[in-house]
Amino acid sequence: MSDVVGQVTSIRGLVCEVTLVGVRPESRELLMLVDDPAAILEVIDYPNAYTARCLNIKGSSKVRRGSAVIRSGTTVTVPQGREVLGRILNAVGEPVDGGQPISGERKSIYQPSPPTEGFTAKPEVLVTGIKVIDFFAPFVKGRKIGIIGGAGVGKTVLTMELIHNIAKDDTKLAMFVGIGERIREGHELYETLKERGILDRTTMLMGQMHETSAMRALVGISAAAVAEYFRDQEKRDVLFFVDNIYRFIQASNELATTIGTMPSEGGYQATMFSDLRRLQDRLSSNQNGSITSVQAIYIPADDLSDPAVQEIAGQLDSTVVLSRAVAESGIRPAVDLIRTASSLLAPEIVGDRHYVLATQTQAIMQKYDSLKNIIAIIGKSELSPDERRDYERAQKFIQYFSQSFHVAEDLNGQTGEYFTLEQTLQGVEEILLS
Numbered sequence: 001m002s003d004v005v006g007q008v009t010s011i012r013g014l015v016c017e018v019t020l021v022g023v024r025p026e027s028r029e030l031l032m033l034v035d036d037p038a039a040i041l042e043v044i045d046y047p048n049a050y051t052a053r054c055l056n057i058k059g060s061s062k063v064r065r066g067s068a069v070i071r072s073g074t075t076v077t078v079p080q081g082r083e084v085l086g087r088i089l090n091a092v093g094e095p096v097d098g099g100q101p102i103s104g105e106r107k108s109i110y111q112p113s114p115p116t117e118g119f120t121a122k123p124e125v126l127v128t129g130i131k132v133i134d135f136f137a138p139f140v141k142g143r144k145i146g147i148i149g150g151a152g153v154g155k156t157v158l159t160m161e162l163i164h165n166i167a168k169d170d171t172k173l174a175m176f177v178g179i180g181e182r183i184r185e186g187h188e189l190y191e192t193l194k195e196r197g198i199l200d201r202t203t204m205l206m207g208q209m210h211e212t213s214a215m216r217a218l219v220g221i222s223a224a225a226v227a228e229y230f231r232d233q234e235k236r237d238v239l240f241f242v243d244n245i246y247r248f249i250q251a252s253n254e255l256a257t258t259i260g261t262m263p264s265e266g267g268y269q270a271t272m273f274s275d276l277r278r279l280q281d282r283l284s285s286n287q288n289g290s291i292t293s294v295q296a297i298y299i300p301a302d303d304l305s306d307p308a309v310q311e312i313a314g315q316l317d318s319t320v321v322l323s324r325a326v327a328e329s330g331i332r333p334a335v336d337l338i339r340t341a342s343s344l345l346a347p348e349i350v351g352d353r354h355y356v357l358a359t360q361t362q363a364i365m366q367k368y369d370s371l372k373n374i375i376a377i378i379g380k381s382e383l384s385p386d387e388r389r390d391y392e393r394a395q396k397f398i399q400y401f402s403q404s405f406h407v408a409e410d411l412n413g414q415t416g417e418y419f420t421l422e423q424t425l426q427g428v429e430e431i432l433l434s
Helices: 131-136 155-166 183-195 213-232 245-259 272-282 307-314 324-328 352-378 385-400 406-412 421-433
Strands: 004-012 015-020 030-033 040-048 051-056 068-071 077-079 106-108 144-149 172-179 202-207 237-243 291-298 318-321
Touching (some): 131 421, 155 291, 172 183, 352 421
Parallel strands (some): 144 291
Antiparallel strands (some): 004 068, 030 040
């Protein structure tokens, strides 16, 4: 057994202080209790030369004042290799699916972002089979797309459909990262992937809502380390799904509050930008392979102006906005066609035909939004023929971009639909010519 390096002298929530009596441990190194090695403490800073402030990552109740600790000589690690496929892991790389322990090489989750200088890749559009995403927010390999919405508008279902449609490609691996979500949702996704035969090409990492804020804040970084292995060592293209990235910021904010740091004016931690950027920079592409990310974003109180939502959206290439008003009208997916936007919707990426059709459709939807208020006052019959035609086209678009999902077949009894990009473009052209 290693020599004792200190003992716990104070505890406040997940934060505890260890008075050192031996060699000073490294920052982020894990300390273990002598009485229970499964209880791990991560060194986060040093209030003085003789004290290490630590984080009780798992929230173990075995950590008490007077507990002796020893050094582990390592940071938080996750397993590497194909053994993680088809498995569910937690933030510290432990299986939580009831299966056998995973042996073999492990890697620290704290890695620098890989250099991308000199690396350029030709944009490659990945067809999702979901009309509204393929048309308004094209899914481009190696980029990041966000699905924004409040509670109960369909973020998780849309994410699951994307996994179902894209991950069935044998050349790609899928990763699902659950941050602060319900246990039921993780179980349902696991069963869905198993039934569809996709589980053997998928790895799930979960930091669910019943776990500590430390576990929820770490699980995204841990998943990034696993994705980097498949990208760099096996040279694979990885699809990285996150549900929910807002909960990552929320968990980091809880930790900052526990540690006692001063919040920003918006109420979030002052390090919100760097916390998020540190994760987003890991989800990048290089000459070995790509990491394409889809991130669900919860909107607190349906407020799109929330500082965390704005910060997340600013670091993404595309944002698909789900609307409660659209959901209440019975349209699924409940996408707001006006607020959904993408920097990837450009002629050099999607082609001139797609770009022109998207521009024309967006113009009609903008006009529809302004005409709704006029019709509410004077009625549709008072519109000019051109205005009435555009209004009716917009209504057709709203119905056209609704779609039945494969992952919801058992819930609504409707057969799931998949549309090629050509079918989607032809359907839009027919409406524009009507």
